Amino acid sequence: MATMVRQYLMSALGSLRYEPTTKMVTVCSADQVIARTDNAVLVWEPQRIVPSYAVPVVDLQVKIEEARPFALEETPAGMLDPGKSFAEHTCAGRTAVVSGAAGPGEVFLPDDLDGYAVLGFFSFDWFEEDERIFGHPRDPFSRIDIRHSARVVHVVSGGDILAESGHPLMLFETHLPPRFYLSPGDVLADLVRSDTSTTCAYKGEATHWSAPRLGGAGIDIAWSYENPPPEMHQITGRVCFYQEKVDFVIDGVRGDRPVTPWSP
Incomplete structure (x- = not known):
């Protein structure tokens, strides 16, 4: 019997998943x-597509306050992308807070992960070894490959050609x-910088771009990274259009628009 690895991994999305890390993790x-612990674990609640960090309760240097049971009345539909609130849990446990110098932070203690506290990422500053991390912890089972390509790409919307290239830089990211x-x-389109800014744990802070001549359909149709981490330097300043929002014609073949958390 043959098993596609992606299907095997996706079959566990309904479970509470965890993976130990050997990195020293510091939460401030x-x-x-x-x-500060070298016994942290990465945790994916059911339906979460990116991990959070859980630290042993014994390694917390502050007291857990206001712990109360979390009743899972109904499992949310669909996958929970990074934009979903940390307070939206998909398994049984207790919610709580810890108070730090910058104010209170959210905590979740899953029933099936005894002795560990999952800390809300955006409530704290996070470090792996001596480097600060951003967005969310990186998934050890996800990777990014960047490759130069000779595919002929046309980006179109209606009858407008927004961009064309015979030398795109292709970025392949798991899932x-x-x-x-x-x-x-x-x-080719006249793009203007929008007020939208997003964070990717791998690529950094993204600037978004709109095409005013397309009206509402042109809002935030592309993004770029002006100052990505060193390992992503190849994409610096390059423009990437959402395949979810415009049409791509690759080597003369119009592709289907993918369905992702960024679909309209």
Whole structure:
């Protein structure tokens, strides 16, 4: 019997999953250390597609307060992307807070992960060894490959050609559609910077771009990374259009728009 690895991994999405890490993890609130441990685990609640960190309760340097049972009345439909609130839990446990120098932070104690506290990522500052991390902890089972390509790419919306390129930089990321990062000179549409800014744990802070001539359909149709981490330097300043929002014609073949958390 043959098993596709992706299907095997996806079959566990309904379970509470965890994976130990050998990294030293430090959690801070302003300049106060909340926890420092080399026994942290990565935790995916059911239906969560990115992990959080859980630390042993014994390694917390502050007291857990206001612990109360969390009643799972109904499991939310669909996958929970990083934009979903930490307070939206999908398994039984207790909710609580810990108070740090920068204020209170959310905590979740899953019933099936005894002795561990999952800390809300955005309530604290996080470090792996001596490097700060952002967005969310990286998934050890996810990777990114960047490759130069000779595919001929046309980005279109209605009758408008927004960009065309014969030398895209392709980014392959686990469980996501391939992305085409184009040189600014390959972009034909007049794009304006929008107020939208997002964070990727792997690529950093993303600037978003809109095409005013497309009206509402042109809002936030592309993004770029102006200052990505060193390992992602190849995509610096390149423009990537959402395949979910515009049409891509690759080597003369129009592709289907993928369905992802970023679909309209």
